Amino acid sequence: xxxxxxxxxxxxxxxxxxxxxxxxxxAENVVLFTVDGLRWQEVFAGADAALLSEEAGGVDDVExxxxxFWSDDADQRRRVLLPFLWEVVVPAGQLFGxxxxxSEVRVTNGRNFSYPGYNELLAGFADDRIDSxxxxxxxNPNVLEWLNRQxxxxxxxxAFTAWDVFPFILNEPRAGIPVNSGxxxxxxxxxxxxxxxxxxxxxxxxxESEGVRSDELTFFAALEYLQKARPxxxxxSLDGTDAGAHSRRYDNYxxxxxxxxxYLKILWQTLQSMDGYAGTTALLIATDHGRGDAPDGxxxxxxxxxxxxxxxxxxxxxxxxxxxxxxxxxxxxxxxxAATIASxxxxxxxxxxxxxxxxxxxxxxHGR
Ligand SMILES: [Zn+2]
Numbered sequence: 001x002x003x004x005x006x007x008x009x010x011x012x013x014x015x016x017x018x019x020x021x022x023x024x025x026x027a028e029n030v031v032l033f034t035v036d037g038l039r040w041q042e043v044f045a046g047a048d049a050a051l052l053s054e055e056a057g058g059v060d061d062v063e064x065x066x067x068x069f070w071s072d073d074a075d076q077r078r079r080v081l082l083p084f085l086w087e088v089v090v091p092a093g094q095l096f097g098x099x100x101x102x103s104e105v106r107v108t109n110g111r112n113f114s115y116p117g118y119n120e121l122l123a124g125f126a127d128d129r130i131d132s133x134x135x136x137x138x139x140n141p142n143v144l145e146w147l148n149r150q151x152x153x154x155x156x157x158x159a160f161t162a163w164d165v166f167p168f169i170l171n172e173p174r175a176g177i178p179v180n181s182g183x184x185x186x187x188x189x190x191x192x193x194x195x196x197x198x199x200x201x202x203x204x205x206x207x208e209s210e211g212v213r214s215d216e217l218t219f220f221a222a223l224e225y226l227q228k229a230r231p232x233x234x235x236x237s238l239d240g241t242d243a244g245a246h247s248r249r250y251d252n253y254x255x256x257x258x259x260x261x262x263y264l265k266i267l268w269q270t271l272q273s274m275d276g277y278a279g280t281t282a283l284l285i286a287t288d289h290g291r292g293d294a295p296d297g298x299x300x301x302x303x304x305x306x307x308x309x310x311x312x313x314x315x316x317x318x319x320x321x322x323x324x325x326x327x328x329x330x331x332x333x334x335x336x337x338a339a340t341i342a343s344x345x346x347x348x349x350x351x352x353x354x355x356x357x358x359x360x361x362x363x364x365x366h367g368r
Contacts, residue, residue: 025319025364026346027282031267032235035260036114036163036242037301039291040097040312046077047254050294057250065251081258084265085314089285093316094323094363102328105311107289108335112301112308117288117334118169124338124349124356135168141353143338145175147233150347156232160222162239164211182213186221194224215240215256219263223270230276233341245291248299282317282344282364286337313337319344319364326362336360
C-alpha cells in the first residue's frame with residue numbers, strides 16, 4: 001500500500017513538473033526582500049575568519065561564535081550561515097555576485113550607502129542628486145508605485161521596512177502605497193490580534209535606535225499583512241546586518257544574517273500554504289550596498305570604502321530557471337532589479353521609465 005501511494009505521489013509530482021516546465025513561466029506575485037549591507041563575501045563563503053575575533057569583530061565569546069558558524073570548508077560555512085538560501089533558493093533558482101568566480105553585481109551610484117542604493121534598486125537608475133540619507137522626498141518614480149497603477153495591481157502593493165527613511169525613498173505621499181517603517185504603528189484597521197500585539201511590542205520595547213525598528217517586528221508585521229491583505233508585490237526590508245557591522249559587532253551581524261534567512265524560510269512556507277500564492281510567487285533577494293574588507297573596512301561602506309560597490313542578487317519562483325549559483329556571467333547592476341520585478345510579472349517597467357536599466361534576462365527578463 002505504501003509503495004503504491006509513493007508511486008502515485010511520484011507520478012503526480014512528475015506530471016505537475018512537466019506541466020510547469022511546458023507552461024509559459026510568469027509570476028502572479030513577487031516578494032522583494034532586502035538585507036541591508038550584507039556582504040557578498042559572507043553570502044558565498046560564510047563567516048570570515050578574520051572577523052571571528054575580539055579585536056576586529058568586537059566578539060566577546062569568540063569560541064562560542066566559532067562553534068556556531070565556523071567550518072574549514074567554505075561550502076559548509078555558507079550553508080551554516082544561510083541554510084535556506086543555499087539549500088532551497090539556490091537549487092531552485094539563481095544567485096549572482098560571487099566575484100571570486102566571475103559573477104559580479106555592482107552598485108552603480110558611486111556612493112555605496114543606503115538611500116542612493118535603495119533609490120537605484122527601486123527606481124531602476126542611479127541618481128547623482130541623491131547624496132545623503134536625509135529624509136527628503138525622492139523625486140524619482142519607483143517600481144512599487146508604478147505597479148500599483150497597473151491593472152490588477154491597484155491597492156495590492158505594500159512595503160514593510162525596518163528603516164524609517166523609506167517613506168521618503170518611496171515618496172509615500174505621491175506613491176499612494178502603504179509604507180510601514182521604523183516604529184510607526186500598524187494602522188490598516190481593523191487590526192488583527194497579531195497586529196495589535198505587534199503594535200504593543202513596538203510601543204513597549206527597547207528602541208535601541210529611534211530610526212530603525214528590530215527586524216523581527218518588521219518581518220512579522222509584513223507576514224501578517226501578506227495573509228490579511230494579499231498584496232501582489234510585497235517589499236520587506238531588514239536592517240540588523242548593517243547595524244551590527246556599523247557597531248563592530250560581528251556576532252550581531254552574523255546572527256542578523258541568519259535570522260533573515262530563517263525569515264525567508266517562514267515567508268516561503270507561508271506563501272506555499274496560500275491559495276493564489278503557492279507556485280505562482282517569485283522571490284527576489286538583494287541588498288543596498290556591500291562593505292569593505294577585514295579587519296576594519298567591513299564596518300563601513302561608501303565611496304571611500306573599496307569593495308562596497310559589490311553586491312549580490314538571488315531569485316527563485318516562476319520564470320526563474322533553476323541554474324543555481326551563477327559563475328562567469330556578465331556583470332549585473334543594482335539598477336536592473338526594478339525592471340526585473342516587473343518582468344517577472346510579465347510587465348515592462350521601462351516603457352514607462354525609459355532611464356531604468358534592463359531586466360536581468362536570466363531571471364525572467366524575456367528580452368524586455
Ligand atoms: Zn544600507
